[in-house]
Each structure stands twice: as structure tokens, then as C-alpha cells.
Amino acid sequence: MLWGIDLKGGMELGPWAPCLARLATTPAEAETMLRDAVRVLEARARAMAESSSRLWIPTESTPALVIVVDEYAELAEQSPAAVEYADSIARRGRAVAETLLAATQRPTQQAMGRGAIRSQMDVRVCLRVRERRDTDLILGQGMVAAGWHAHDLDAPGKFLVSAEGFNHPRRARAYLVTDDDVRATVERYATDRPDLDCLSADALAEEAYDGVIVDETDPGSVLWAALNEAPEHGLSVPELMRMTGMRRTWIYDRLQAHATQVRRGRWRMPRDESDG
Template identity: 65%
Template sequence: MDVRVCLRVRERRDVDLILGQDMLAAGWSAHTLDAPGKFLLCAEGHDRPRRARAYLVTDEDVRAEAARWAPIRPALDDLSAAALGAAHDDAEDVLGEVVDAEIVDDSADPDAALWAALRTVPDTGVSVPELMMTTGMGRTWIYDRLQSHAAAVRAEQVSRGRWRATDPHRERPAA
């Protein structure tokens, strides 16, 4: 896929470097983009760049939109419902007793679910994807909370992408 994205640049000559030869002379002035999120997009099949704008969408924005449309959301088809059920079953297999109906429930407090998961995992810790499934939150939210817990010495990273509560707060899982 041949796509070029040009954000605001400091030097005019960078426009030609990013978008292609003579784009600055043709009037594509990326150094004058004046608002957050504005950029130029040049894709295969188009003879000239297009102006575009991106917006920051946070996990909270996504949750709010999902809640807004939930009352009129159509039911899942059988295949999707089965896949969702299988994903839940896989999480239970991986986390053992950490994932139960109360924690996976969408109405549960994600912070409480995260803390419960961190406190009850074995010494090998719990992975970020497992925490995402347990809390229903996105990767950015998970890492933000993990960093907060680590800064307060409540959680620690035991290996790449695996976390647990620090020893004073941990409840060892039954063997």
C-alpha cells in the first residue's frame, strides 16, 4: 500500500520529501497547517494530496457512544454471539478464578476488576490482553492504570507484558 501522510513540517523542503517531488511548488504547503489534527494524505491512484483532519477519540468517548447506541443496537448474529462466548470461556481458562461473572460484567467497575485481577494472579502475573478482557477497557487505559499502580508501588511488571500486585497486597491463588 502506497500511502503518504504529511503532518505539519518545520521546513518547506520537507513537503517534497514526504509527498513527492514538486508538491510544494504545486501549492501543498504542509508547513502552514494551522490546527491540531490537520494533515495531507497522498494515496496511490490520486494525482494530488487531499487535506484531512484527525480527532482524538479516547476510551471514554468510545464508551459514551457505545452506551448511547446500546438501546437500539441489533442483536448479535449466531456466529458473533458464539465467538463472544468462546472469548469469555478462554479468559476463564487463562485466568482461572480471576474472571468471574461479576468482573466481566460490563457494569462492573473496571478499576476494581483490574485490581482484583492483579491481586489474585500467580507469581507469573497476568498479561495485558487478559486484563483488557477482564476489565473491558482498552490497552491505553490498562497501561495508564498499571503505571499509576507501579508508581505507587502497588503493582509490578514481572516480565514483558505481564503484571501482578506487589507482595504486601497480593492474595495467593489456591494451589
């Protein structure tokens, strides 16, 4: 399962939205998403402890969660609270199949050097940098002296990978992904992605349920409004649970009676129906 954070208003990750279970485009949304990821992490960890398990095995019904952050340095500047949650994921996420993928063009010490973020990045991909010291900052102290010369990469798309099993500097090159490639990939895979497992979804729903006081707001009206305004790829049940503050069974009963499942696990109102 993929979640995405793109603080450029969705300019980079927006075209991939049908393949993403969630997309955050503001610092506040990013903070909420990463806080939710920590709640999922903790719920999975509790369940594993109760079952004497030490590793979450991803399956179709219990998927891994990968959080892609475009321009991590921007997130670090705009939302220190979000960085604290990201730090927690970097430290504790591996055993529960949560992965943080942080991309940045400005890998400064301030943005990447605090807490566990940098030290816990076991897989590091470095494209061309301007200065030798940037290579050491990204790949690790002493890497330039060991022959990892990212500052000498001489063409767009060339990179070095430092990871387990990649112990020597070997240049590689990525291929160019065009807008047409993105559209074709999205069309192929948008309907073939997993739902969040029940344990994790319930952990998020419990937060919404416990934190919502239904006063003058009718959950049913909130549900119909959300479904009527849903994007083309629809909304997931966990998203609707957070919006309404209601339980999974309450949501499902109303979805099956009135809404349309546009993709696996994604719902919206038929475009010709009123708000009900």
C-alpha cells in the first residue's frame, strides 16, 4: 500500500493519485498522515507482541505500507511535528512492514541529519551532487574516500546505490519516465492495489471515533457529501470512517445500499444521484 506526501500541491505525485491510498499536499495533511502511520505501526506492534511474532509478513490482506515523501527537506522546514513522526517510523517501522521513502534535492545536515532519519536509511540512492561533501552526507562519512564519487556522475539519471549487498561503487542509470509512461502505469495498476488491513484500519477509525463529538453534524450528511465530492478514483472506507467518526459496519451498510464501488475498496456516489 502506498501513501504519498507532495508539498508542491501534488504536482509530482498527483498524477499517481489513483495508485495511492492517500495523498497529502499540505504540511497539515502530511502531519496527519505520518501520525496515522505511527498509529498503524503501534497497532501492528501490539498485535505482534500478543501473538509472540517479531515480523509482519506482508500479504494481499495484510499489506506493507510504503510512505513516499517528495522533497523531504521541505517537509522538515514546514512541519517539525511531521518530522518527529517520520523519525519514529524510521526507527521502528521495519519490523511491522512500514517503509519511509524520502527524496530530496537538498540533503542538508539540518534536514536529514537529526534524529534517526539519516542513520536509519539503510538503502541510499545518490544521483549527481555538486560537492564531494554532499556524497558523504548522503551515503555516509568516508564514502568519498572509499571511491563513491557521486560528484563525478556525468549524465542525467546516473546514480550510485549504497545498501546491503551493494558494498562497492558501481554506476547505474535510471530510464526516463515520461508523462505518457505515468498515465499508462496508472491505468494498468490503479485497480490492483490492496486495502489497508482491518487491524490497521480499525486503529485509525478508533482515533476518529474517540475524537469526534457528533453535535449538530449528522454523520449521514457528512458521508453523502464526501461521496458526492469524491474524486474519480473514489474514497476508501478508512477515509470515510475518519470523516464521519462512525464504525466500519455503519459505513459498509450505507455504501452497499447507495454508493458505487468504482475500484477495489474505493467508493463514491453515482454522478446522477443527489446528496440523499
